[in-house]
Amino acid sequence: MRDARDAEDNRLLESGEIDLLLAGWTETIVARCVSKMRGPVGHDVAQVVCLRLWRELKDGKHRDGRWPFRVIVHKVIGFICAGWYEKGWSELELIEIDGPTADDFTGDVELQLTLEEFVASLPPGDGEVAQLWLLEGLEYDQIGARLDKKPNALYQARSRINQRLREWLES
C-alpha cells in the first residue's frame, strides 16, 4: 500500500525539488535514529543518514519511482543504525539500492504497513476519530466539535484507538 505522501514524494523527485523532499523527512530521520540508537548518538547517525540521502538524490538516484522514497529513507536509516558500531564499517558502503538485487531491497522495511491502513482497519466510529486525529491533525476539542461527540465519548474512543495502535505497532 502506498500512502498519500508517496505520490507527493514522487512529484518532488520528478520536479527535481529534492531539497524539499529530504527536508520533509528530516524529522522522521532524526526521531527514528534517536529511538533506534537509544539516545543522543542518534543525532550523529541522523546527520549521516541525511548526508547519504542528499548525495544520492543529487546523483539522480531513486528517480525511477521503483520504490516509494519513504522505503528508501527507512532502509538507509536501518542500514546506518545497524552498522554504526561495527568495527571497520563505513556508511558509504551502502547496499546498491538501484542495483540488480533491488527486488529484495525492502527487507525489513514494512512496505505494506502504513498509518492510513491502520485507520482504515478501525470500526467506523473510532475510524472517524482516528482519521481526524492521526491523519488530519485536529486537536481534541476540534474533533469533538466536528463529530459532535461529548468529551467522555471522545476520551473512550481515543483510549480504544491508542490500545489498537499499540497492538498494531507490536504486531
Add this chain to the structure above:
Amino acid sequence: MKATPEHLLDELVDRWAQGAPLDVDELLVRAGPRSDELASLIDAFLQRAPRREPTREALAFVRSLDEPSLLVARQERRLKLDDLVAGLVERLRLPAGASKKVRRYYQQLELGQLDPAGVAASVWIALADLLGRDAKGLAAVPLPAPAAAPMFRVADANTSLFDMVSLSAAAERFEGAESRAPEEPDEVDRLFGVDPSD
C-alpha cells in the same frame, strides 16, 4: 515517577499528529528503565507514519549539506566522529578523559556553532593531519544550522539539536557524568577557545 511507555507513546503520537516537536530524547529519558520498550514502539510508529511538511529550518539544513564543511571532509575520509575525536585526543596529547569534551567542542566546530577564530593552531594542525586538508578553511564556512529546528530539539524547547551545547548537556545528564558546572577553563577549553563560564 516515570511515565509508562504506553502514555509516552500516546504523547508522541499527539505531538506527531499536531505537528509539534517530537523530542524523542526527552521521552526516552522519561521512560527510564523502560526506554527500550518505548523506543521500539516509537520506531515502529515512525516507520509507518507518513512524513510531515518540511519546516523552513529543515530546508535550510538540507541545503547546507552542499556546503564544503568539516563534516563533508570527515565523511570523505570515512572517519566516524568518535574516530576523529580519538585522533584529536591522541595528537593533542590530552588525557582519555577529555574525549567527551573534545567531542562536544569538535561537533560545535563542525556545525558552525563554535567560532573557529578562537581555536588553537595545534587543533587545526591535528585536524589537517586527520582530514588530509586545510581544516580551518572548511570551518570558516559555517553550516547555516537551523536556529530552532523542532526535529533537532533535545529537552529544552528553546534549543536545537545542532546546538551541541544542549545536546551534550542532555547526554551528560542522561549519563550522570561529568561535572555539573565547570568554572575554570581547562586545557580543552583553551584549545577550542571556549570560556566555560559563558
